[in-house]
Amino acid sequence: METKSLLPKAVSAAGAGSALLQVHDLGFRYSKLRPWLFRGLGFSMERGEILSILGPNARGKTTLLKCLSGLLKPVEGTLSAGPAIGYVPQDHGSGVDFTVEDMVLMGRTRHLRAYQVPRSEDREAAGAAMERVGAADWAHRHYSELSGGQRQLVLIARALASGSELLVLDEPASALDLRNQSRVLTVLDSLAAEGMGVIMTTHHPDHALHVSRNALLFVGAHDTRWGPVEDLLTGPALSDVYGLPICTPTVDTVSGNRTIAVPDFGPSCRRTCAVDLRKDLP
Ligand SMILES: Nc1ncnc2c1ncn2[C@@H]1O[C@H](COP(=O)(O)OP(=O)(O)OP(=O)(O)O)[C@@H](O)[C@H]1O
Numbered sequence: 001m002e003t004k005s006l007l008p009k010a011v012s013a014a015g016a017g018s019a020l021l022q023v024h025d026l027g028f029r030y031s032k033l034r035p036w037l038f039r040g041l042g043f044s045m046e047r048g049e050i051l052s053i054l055g056p057n058a059r060g061k062t063t064l065l066k067c068l069s070g071l072l073k074p075v076e077g078t079l080s081a082g083p084a085i086g087y088v089p090q091d092h093g094s095g096v097d098f099t100v101e102d103m104v105l106m107g108r109t110r111h112l113r114a115y116q117v118p119r120s121e122d123r124e125a126a127g128a129a130m131e132r133v134g135a136a137d138w139a140h141r142h143y144s145e146l147s148g149g150q151r152q153l154v155l156i157a158r159a160l161a162s163g164s165e166l167l168v169l170d171e172p173a174s175a176l177d178l179r180n181q182s183r184v185l186t187v188l189d190s191l192a193a194e195g196m197g198v199i200m201t202t203h204h205p206d207h208a209l210h211v212s213r214n215a216l217l218f219v220g221a222h223d224t225r226w227g228p229v230e231d232l233l234t235g236p237a238l239s240d241v242y243g244l245p246i247c248t249p250t251v252d253t254v255s256g257n258r259t260i261a262v263p264d265f266g267p268s269c270r271r272t273c274a275v276d277l278r279k280d281l282p
Helices: 007-016 061-068 100-113 118-135 148-161 179-191 205-211 235-240
Strands: 019-028 037-047 050-054 076-079 085-088 166-169 199-200 212-218 223-228 250-251 256-259
Touching: 007 148, 019 199, 037 061, 037 199, 037 212, 037 223, 050 061, 050 179, 050 205, 061 199, 085 148, 100 118, 100 148, 118 148, 118 179, 148 166, 148 179, 166 179, 179 199, 179 205, 205 223, 205 256, 212 235
Parallel strands: 050 199, 050 212, 085 166, 166 199
Antiparallel strands: 019 037, 019 076, 212 223, 250 256
16 A cells, blocks of 8 residues: 655655654643652654653653643753644543544644635545545544544544644554554554654553664653663563563564563463463563
């Protein structure tokens, strides 16, 4: 399938390797009475990069994405003057009754004047975005009738249609089956190859190991680590962060050798593993 670039020409031309976002000493808490969710947080990312953010529930990952997207104001620290950002929230329901095409067209809002009717180029961009995530067949269905996974793909298409240079996604694969996880990771990978920046939160270390060069790991409010996935997402580090044994063997797959993260859920797990992973445990 031919994939059409959804990026402005200037972004495609800039290509990979130039700084897209720089974050210094960022700190956030919801009020003076609440604990800091993160403090002293710093990282930078380049065009063409997919940064994965990992950490246990309620550590502040979504809050960080909202700070990066301008939905929340950081209490401390600085963000470099950022590019146009397409924010893809976690889908929390289907309270809206627009068609899928209308939902995706909303991504074009920043290209339109107030009350301006979408132009043919907006419909084209929306169509290309739906095509890219496999949502084109549902264009005329109501968003509220879709499954959770389908809605997640539509929200990604809406951000793609906006033509933003930086896509910020909150757990983009959380409601997706394995094939659609692969589809989304492949789409994100191809967008990065075109020079776009991608930041995503994930509870799948495998996804981060698969598509990211760098990750940001929330360990505690005063301990966020940023670095190459192979240094950061090791068995001992993941075991420590999530509080259960996790090993990270390298396995032979049809597309080459891959490092994967295998959690040990404990003695209640009935199936035995065909591969003895115990030697990899920390
Ligand atoms: N508007 C708000 N006001 C006060 N506290 C909030 C608000 N939104 C979130 N929180 C709290 O901030 C903490 C971090 O929430 P956040 O959603 O950023 O975590 P997360 O790491 O994304 O979690 P998960 O992995 O479960 O999605 C949680 O304790 C949450 O209850």
